[in-house]
Amino acid sequence: MKRDRMAPFLTEGRxxxxxxxxxxxxxxxxxxxxxxxxxxxxxxxxxxGRFNGVVFQKGVAERFYDGKVPLIVKVNGKTSLPxxxxxxxxxxxxxxxxxxxxxxxxYTIYLGSGLESEMLSEFGRLQEQAHEKGLPAIAxxxxxxxxxxxxxxxxxxxxxxxxxxxxxADAVKIKYTGDASSFSWAVKSAAGVRVFMSGGxxxxxxxxxxxxxxxxxxxxxxxxxxxxNVWQNSDPVAMAEKLRKVxxx
Ligand code: FBP
Numbered sequence: 001m002k003r004d005r006m007a008p009f010l011t012e013g014r015x016x017x018x019x020x021x022x023x024x025x026x027x028x029x030x031x032x033x034x035x036x037x038x039x040x041x042x043x044x045x046x047x048x049g050r051f052n053g054v055v056f057q058k059g060v061a062e063r064f065y066d067g068k069v070p071l072i073v074k075v076n077g078k079t080s081l082p083x084x085x086x087x088x089x090x091x092x093x094x095x096x097x098x099x100x101x102x103x104x105x106x107y108t109i110y111l112g113s114g115l116e117s118e119m120l121s122e123f124g125r126l127q128e129q130a131h132e133k134g135l136p137a138i139a140x141x142x143x144x145x146x147x148x149x150x151x152x153x154x155x156x157x158x159x160x161x162x163x164x165x166x167x168x169a170d171a172v173k174i175k176y177t178g179d180a181s182s183f184s185w186a187v188k189s190a191a192g193v194r195v196f197m198s199g200g201x202x203x204x205x206x207x208x209x210x211x212x213x214x215x216x217x218x219x220x221x222x223x224x225x226x227x228x229n230v231w232q233n234s235d236p237v238a239m240a241e242k243l244r245k246v247x248x249x
Pocket of ligand 1: 019022025140142226227
């Protein structure tokens, strides 16, 4: 895919994306409260917080996307209910994502799962379809399953980043390794593919989270694709501003 056809959230240097697919991945009672259970609030945080993109599953996008921030449609997903080796299958076509106004598509691969081959092959098809429509394909690459001992080690996170390059992802969303020096190996392994840090559960303090983001920037990462650390904050827009200062420093 030619870089000039890529969405602004991938071409203009650093970037911050707001993720809100946790209602499917974790369920509302795990992550949401009376306020952030409402997708309209997230849309408002995305635009007031000046995010470069917002990530929704298609159902939320259909009802709540208002066009104010570039949309990335997450095209596969799963719930937290089944046990066993993780697998997440495609639930939205590229055509449907485009018709919802998507400027990019996202897909999760559980690297190391006993079922990883199904996700690798599905992502392969998705990447080709997305590029045919001029959309970037962003791979959430999370090492997970019985074969994975430590999903944030330097080696496994770099493997995730490299898998993104090998599979033709335009950007990867990976977990933080804990420090800038080990994360820089993942950035190098991605060899030019944009690297976003996935936020994870809300950190104890704003500074704890911002320190991780500083490490990502120092390591040469593109930025963050974050959810809970923003919309679970008591002042999400203020948190977004703090984040912006670090990401665009
Ligand atoms: P968070 O910043 O809230 O962690 O969101 C990032 C994300 O990748 C979401 O897009 C996704 O719903 C969730 O994390 C998946 O979390 P888990 O690692 O528990 O499967």
